[in-house]
Amino acid sequence: MSSRLSVTINLGAIADNWRQLQHRLGANRECGAVVKANAYGLGMAEVAGCLAAAGCRTFFVANVSEGAFLRSCLQSYSRVCIYVLQGVEAGSEQECLDFRLRPVLISEAMVRRWASFTKEHAGEPCAVKLNTGMNRLGVDVGSLPALLEAFPAFWGQQVGLLLSHLACADEPHHPLNAQQLASFEQALARVRKVNAQIKASLANSSGIFLGERYCFDVARPGAALYGLNPTPEAKNPMRSTVRLALPILQTRNVSGENYVGYGAEACVSGPRRLAVVAGGYADGIFRAAFPKMVGRLNGVRVPLVGRVSMDTLTFDITEVEGDVENGQIEILGDYISADAQGAAAGTIGYEVLTRLGDRLRRAYLSGAE
Structure with a gap:
């Protein structure tokens, strides 16, 4: 994985x-x-x-x-x-x-x-x-x-x-x-x-x-x-430099009330559609990110549901239309900054970047792609 x-x-x-x-x-x-x-x-x-x-x-x-x-x-x-x-x-x-x-x-x-x-x-x-x-x-x-x-x-x-x-x-x-x-x-x-x-x-x-x-x-x-914002009180003048998108491993349709993740800390009321993605705190994604962390799938912001596990996260993708079985949920990119994800976990963008795990292969774009 x-x-x-x-x-x-x-x-x-x-x-x-x-x-x-x-x-x-x-x-x-x-x-x-x-x-x-x-x-x-x-x-x-x-x-x-x-x-x-x-x-x-x-x-x-x-x-x-x-x-x-x-x-x-x-x-x-x-x-x-x-x-x-x-x-x-x-x-x-x-x-x-x-x-x-x-x-x-x-x-x-x-x-x-x-x-x-x-x-x-x-x-x-x-x-x-x-x-x-x-x-x-x-x-x-x-x-x-x-x-x-x-x-x-x-x-x-x-x-x-x-x-x-x-x-x-x-x-x-x-x-x-x-x-x-x-x-x-x-x-x-x-x-x-x-x-x-x-x-x-x-x-x-x-x-x-x-x-x-x-x-x-x-x-x-x-x-x-x-790409971190040097002017937190104003719009970020810098270009985004990092994109992290996690592959969907499984989707699940649920109805009624269902607990999600360790500790039964999250409960969703159906009908809802959930997606489990690869990636977790072993990859530098903060366990403290729940419940404020969001991702992005097919242009739609999707909330994290349940605690971050070592290797997986679960998102509520009910509002996303179409086939997503081979999709990826972006958690860092042009629309979701490291500063925002840091704030969701009660930390700062610096720590988000420096904590990216060794299991994440670094792929480089050399131009303005």
Whole structure:
């Protein structure tokens, strides 16, 4: 059964989304691409390859092993820069050099260690991440003056990018956005007294839409590239990139009252027509999706009935006309977004994409199909 399951990824749409963001940023700013977590579950090799072919030259991954894999995928693109967002662990320094990776230094201790290492080892320019209010990863801005004073040559010669991360960019009116921007601008001004040429990066996908002041030199979109909505309060400006349609295994006509699925949690009153499809939580479909999840069959929205099982789901297809025995129920596509399915399961579109299971064969469209 699992061999019948596949998720279709439109690489042409991903490339178009990158071009749209680059156009929005303008010629004087660079649109990078976040391809960590296997390009949000869609395939790092394929996605990064299509983005590089479209003109993207700056990529961001989570760790050194992801960076090494990405470098092997992009060997034909000699000028590609790969930043490692979690920095470099002790003992991984040589691997960073071997694969020409640019560590994003995320703590005072990591800055000191990498500064010492690079005195004897030439490599790619690194980046330093600042904590401007999210309190996740990053050097506290209060530690910055001491680090600049202790390692002026390092900051002037080895640090090529200063970055931070917005906590609430998808909420444009949240006061923390302006607070983080001000903190970052102040820190950047201080660093540029030591290194006037250093580039800056603050905007993620949603940050690109907050206004020019947030965009700086390099933007780091991830979600928007993959079709997730960077402007949740407005219509999604990005193209859909993923289609997941599950094959119908069986249909059943019922009358009277009938329970459906584990726990007898759902009860339908007939006459109703039900369809059981292949796919379940083993394929990354959230068990919590019931009762809000919907699918689409022959242009008709059909509700999920009963709990999600490991390998199957059941939909009420009473309103669908015609023969559906060899049909498929779409649960991701142009009309049903990952954002919507995430909301149905009480989560977000990011998790919907990154949880797509290994049993789903990835099929790729290269153009605007």
